[in-house]
Amino acid sequence: MHDVIVVGAGIAGLTCARALTERGHRVLVLEKSRSFGGRCATRLWNGHVVDHGVSCFTIAESTFRNALELILTPGDLAELPHGSIVRRGQAQLAPVGGRQATFYLRSGNNRLGKALAQTVDVRREHVVTRLGRRRSAHMVDDLPCRAVVLSAPWPQTAELLALPQPPAGEAPQYLPNLTAFFEYRGRFAGNSGEAFARIDPGEHSGLWWSACENHKENRVRGERSVFVVHASLEFTRKYLESPPTDYLPVLRQHLEHRWELDSSDLVDTFAHRWRYAFVREPRPQLPPLPAGVFVTGDAPAGSQLEAVWSDGRATADRVARFLG
Numbered sequence: 626m627h628d629v630i631v632v633g634a635g636i637a638g639l640t641c642a643r644a645l646t647e648r649g650h651r652v653l654v655l656e657k658s659r660s661f662g663g664r665c666a667t668r669l670w671n672g673h674v675v676d677h678g679v680s681c682f683t684i685a686e687s688t689f690r691n692a693l694e695l696i697l698t699p700g701d702l703a704e705l706p707h708g709s710i711v712r713r714g715q716a717q718l719a720p721v722g723g724r725q726a727t728f729y730l731r732s733g734n735n736r737l738g739k740a741l742a743q744t745v746d747v748r749r750e751h752v753v754t755r756l757g758r759r760r761s762a763h764m765v766d767d768l769p770c771r772a773v774v775l776s777a778p779w780p781q782t783a784e785l786l787a788l789p790q791p792p793a794g795e796a797p798q799y800l801p802n803l804t805a806f807f808e809y810r811g812r813f814a815g816n817s818g819e820a821f822a823r824i825d826p827g828e829h830s831g832l833w834w835s836a837c838e839n840h841k842e843n844r845v846r847g848e849r850s851v852f853v854v855h856a857s858l859e860f861t862r863k864y865l866e867s868p869p870t871d872y873l874p875v876l877r878q879h880l881e882h883r884w885e886l887d888s889s890d891l892v893d894t895f896a897h898r899w900r901y902a903f904v905r906e907p908r909p910q911l912p913p914l915p916a917g918v919f920v921t922g923d924a925p926a927g928s929q930l931e932a933v934w935s936d937g938r939a940t941a942d943r944v945a946r947f948l949g
């Protein structure tokens with residue numbers, strides 16, 4: 626029997642699983658997809674390495690930096706040029722990281738998930754559908770364990786726990802996001818040499834975040850520019866159930882206007898729908914859970930990579946205390 630089964634191989638679940646494994650516990654991670662890292666996701670697209678979840682992240686705590694240095698290949702961690710994230714109309718840093726430095730991984734941000742998973746027993750393409758009890762053991766599908774850690778976005782975790790839908794405001798609310806990639810001819814096409822990312826605040830613009838991946842080293846191949854767009858909430862809600870052919874031309878128009886791109890240089894597009902992208906308000910105090918069941922990730926910690934990593938560590942401490 627495993628000591629702990631962790632549901633989800635995102636950064637929180639893997640961090641928790643790794644810390645418990647290092648303490649000598651028998652840990653198994655069950656992940657529904659084929660990849661590691663969850664929303665810290667990277668796609669190899671037309672030969673380019675493109676981040677379509679976490680774009681860049683802060684390193685405020687030395688513990689996080691030390692952990693990254695320990696597990697990443699030397700030289701993989703890179704800093705984005707200071708001031709390269711701008712808000713509409715202002716040559717100032719955006720709140721993503723505030724005035725703090727922001728980082729990315731040269732090999733793709735999902736390298737962090739891969740690195741964390743190296744010393745952890747992960748079973749991929751296993752969708753957990755049932756949680757239960759058999760005598761003193763917790764059951765995750767048909768696998769017994771002493772403790773369970775749930776790291777999926779809260780609505781999915783609540784469904785697994787069969788919790789009744791609490792009134793809005795009593796549970797973490799998640800926002801969806803439509804993400805799109807655009808490839809153009811030419812390096813640093815349009816005005817993309819001026820900034821890595823632009824944030825268009827307000828719900829009325831189709832773009833919320835748009836970034837040119839060329840600013841990240843070793844990412845874009847050949848004479849091309851690659852842009853990642855996270856649509857605004859209003860736009861996302863309008864088109865969430867629509868096929869990409871409905872909304873990609875609209876996003877493309879906004880992008881070309883914002884980055885002064887020549888429409889005739891477009892090479893290719895790609896679209897991805899995140900149903901649970903960001904938690905609107907994290908809830909450190911989640912509804913009471915059965916003894917031996919723990920929740921980690923952005924539901925309690927907030928939608929920032931460093932915060933979910935910290936929460937994974939803190940959850941490992943709580944699980945270790947429970948196991949004794």
Ligand SMILES: Cc1cc2nc3c(=O)[nH]c(=O)nc-3n(C[C@H](O)[C@H](O)[C@H](O)COP(=O)(O)OP(=O)(O)OC[C@H]3O[C@@H](n4cnc5c(N)ncnc54)[C@H](O)[C@@H]3O)c2cc1C
Pocket residue numbers: 632633634635636637638655656657658662663664665677678679680681682683751752753754776777778781802804855899901902903921922923924927928929930931933
């Ligand atoms: C578009 C986008 C852009 C973002 N940009 C940034 C950014 O620039 N900087 C930043 O710091 N943060 C950013 N974030 C937020 C950040 O990605 C998340 O907060 C963080 O990755 C969440 O990690 P997690 O481990 O809590 O959850 P997840 O990464 O969601 O991991 C949960 C895992 O559980 C798996 N799972 C779910 N259900 C099951 C099941 N039933 N059985 C088995 N496995 C299951 C999922 O497949 C997933 O791998 C962004 C998020 C999105 C969506």
